[in-house]
């Protein structure tokens with residue numbers, strides 16, 4: 420089972436960035452635990468601050484991975500290109516947000532991703548990534 424986790428802009432600063440909202444843990448530390456808990460999953464991780472690179476990565480993994488866990492971060496709210504890329508690929512995409520985007524500024528309530536995603540997890544912290552993986556695993560069972 421091959422799952423790609425794709426993180427968008429500023430998520431390389433998790434653990435340092437607005438810790439009251441996004442928590443104290445870096446994604447790299449969290450990923451170590453995830454890989455230990457799911458040794459049966461081939462977990463591929465990609466992070467970029469560049470919109471087009473997110474589109475390229477979706478194209479790259481979207482035809483031979485079993486699932487994608489995607490946090491497009493701020494591009495969620497602006498990127499028609501990412502929404503179109505999700506429509507173009509075959510792998511199911513679970514949209515994850517660490518914070519509850521619906522409890523924040525109004526501009527975060529718009530997602531160009533949700534309509535094309537299999538589902539969305541928002542506000543459950545880093546645990547949302549693991550819940551997305553569990554759901555993708557169930558689809559294969």
Ligand code: DQA
Nearest residue numbers: 429490492493516517518527
């Ligand atoms: C985020 C929410 C977005 O609104 C924000 O721009 C982010 C992170 C989240 O994980 O809560 O950078 O996607």
